[in-house]
Amino acid sequence: MEWKNRDVISIRDFSREDIDFVLETAGRLERELAEKGALRYAEGKILATLFFEPSTRTRLSFESAMHRLGGSVIGFASAASTSVRKGESLRDTIKTVEQYSDVIVLRHPKEGAARLAAEVAEIPVINAGDGSNQHPTQTLLDLYTIKRVFGSIDGLKIGLLGDLKYGRTVHSLSEALAFYDVELYLISPEMLKMPKHIVEELREKGVRIHETSNLESVIGELDVLYATRIQRERFPDEQEYLKVKGSYVVDCRLLEKAKETLKVMHPLPRVDEIHPEVDGTKHALYFRQVFSGVPVRMALLGLTLGVL
Amino acid sequence: MAELKVSAIKEGTVIDHIPAGKGLKVIQILRLDRVNGGILLLAANVPSQKLGRKDIVKIEGKYLSEEEVNKIALIAPTATVNIIRDYAVTEKFNVEIPGEIVGILKCGNPNCVSNHEYTAPKFYVISKEPLKVRCHYCERTMEEEEILSNL
Numbered sequence: 265m266e267w268k269n270r271d272v273i274s275i276r277d278f279s280r281e282d283i284d285f286v287l288e289t290a291g292r293l294e295r296e297l298a299e300k301g302a303l304r305y306a307e308g309k310i311l312a313t314l315f316f317e318p319s320t321r322t323r324l325s326f327e328s329a330m331h332r333l334g335g336s337v338i339g340f341a342s343a344a345s346t347s348v349r350k351g352e353s354l355r356d357t358i359k360t361v362e363q364y365s366d367v368i369v370l371r372h373p374k375e376g377a378a379r380l381a382a383e384v385a386e387i388p389v390i391n392a393g394d395g396s397n398q399h400p401t402q403t404l405l406d407l408y409t410i411k412r413v414f415g416s417i418d419g420l421k422i423g424l425l426g427d428l429k430y431g432r433t434v435h436s437l438s439e440a441l442a443f444y445d446v447e448l449y450l451i452s453p454e455m456l457k458m459p460k461h462i463v464e465e466l467r468e469k470g471v472r473i474h475e476t477s478n479l480e481s482v483i484g485e486l487d488v489l490y491a492t493r494i495q496r497e498r499f500p501d502e503q504e505y506l507k508v509k510g511s512y513v514v515d516c517r518l519l520e521k522a523k524e525t526l527k528v529m530h531p532l533p534r535v536d537e538i539h540p541e542v543d544g545t546k547h548a549l550y551f552r553q554v555f556s557g558v559p560v561r562m563a564l565l566g567l568t569l570g571v572l
Numbered sequence: 573m574a575e576l577k578v579s580a581i582k583e584g585t586v587i588d589h590i591p592a593g594k595g596l597k598v599i600q601i602l603r604l605d606r607v608n609g610g611i612l613l614l615a616a617n618v619p620s621q622k623l624g625r626k627d628i629v630k631i632e633g634k635y636l637s638e639e640e641v642n643k644i645a646l647i648a649p650t651a652t653v654n655i656i657r658d659y660a661v662t663e664k665f666n667v668e669i670p671g672e673i674v675g676i677l678k679c680g681n682p683n684c685v686s687n688h689e690y691t692a693p694k695f696y697v698i699s700k701e702p703l704k705v706r707c708h709y710c711e712r713t714m715e716e717e718e719i720l721s722n723l
């Protein structure tokens with residue numbers, strides 16, 4: 265697979281070999297960065313970060329990654345100060361920005377925006393979230409984190425917890441995990457279950473799947489618990505929400521039932537799915553995920569720019 | 573013979589066995605209604621043994637390719653196509669749902685970029701029976717009922 269000029273839009277466009285190659289490259293860059301302090305692969309290159317929606321980690325880690333590679337960054341963190349306010353189309357915005365830069369990172373509220381941008385632009389486009397559809401770089405950094413901690417993704421029992429119906433992170437993560445020999449535990453309230461078509465797709469790919477609404481009953485089985493935020497607005501009834509919310513709080517009492525080696529992950533931001541008392545325990549892996557964002561995004565920027 | 577109610581054509585294409593009521597839509601999808609096009613005949617609500625009632629579209633002086641006609645497969649999967657040369661049927665084929673559907677179907681996801689920006693909506697057919705397509709842009713899938721209401 266030729267990486268130079270390739271767009272990174274959806275996990276669907278990736279093979280297992282592609283994913284493994286990105287993770288290996290990220291590992292190499294992480295080691296090099298630790299040895300040398302700063303790298304110069306992207307010297308003279310410019311990244312444009314176009315964030316039409318708010319973000320803390322994704323935007324800052326892309327910018328940090330580009331600086332760590334020796335390149336520079338232009339962009340905006342909200343559409344309010346741009347010509348989009350005057351009614352400019354995404355198409356024209358992309359055609360303009362590509363004259364100023366060598367690679368574009370885009371977050372946009374419309375599903376499919378990154379795919380469209382990639383068709384319009386001559387330079388590579390990396391999707392940093394398109395509505396509720398895809399967030400492929402989050403998935404890659406999640407996999408990188410798991411691989412760094414466990415050495416391998418194959419053979420693990422992984423629980424996905426929370427809003428499995430609407431959460432884009434769990435959809436693309438489960439698609440990617442289907443490339444590996446894993447057992448998936450889908451843990452959610454009845455009304456936020458993983459869509460049937462995704463479960464069927466995963467089963468067809470040979471993933472062993474257990475669906476449950478009871479976290480306590482399966483916590484002892486898991487190697488990884490991947491928690492996500494349950495959004496209040498999904499519930500028609502406040503009482504229903506409170507009931508569900510309460511049953512999915514990961515705290516030290518719950519973790520007493522878990523394996524010693526269980527790792528708890530979360531794409532962040534969290535609200536109260538994981539109690540802060542977990543932060544200091546050996547189970548907490550979510551800030552490690554934040555750390556992984558930089559080497560993984562360095563790898564993607566370097567590969568698509570063709571400078572590694 | 574029901575067909576004889578509208579005059580026979582000498583050269584061209586006859587699309588038969590269109591579900592009743594879909595004839596006009598077929599004409600629109602194939603863009604046969606342009607002013608400078610050839611003669612176009614539409615027979616609607618014709619009694620049919622196979623369908624009960626059917627529509628028939630005849631296009632004088634134009635031979636449609638299988639690829640062109642496949643665009644109507646979503647609304648008229650039962651359609652049969654006859655190529656007419658000198659009043660005789662020289663070729664006959666059934667329509668088939670293509671692997672990709674471009675430009676004729678709108679994405680049912682109101683938040684899909686294809687409903688907001690200038691672009692030709694595009695779908696991949698992931699299952700023909702039952703019909704299921706995936707949007708090239710937002711990646712959401714649509715099944716038969718939703719597809720028909722977005723044509």
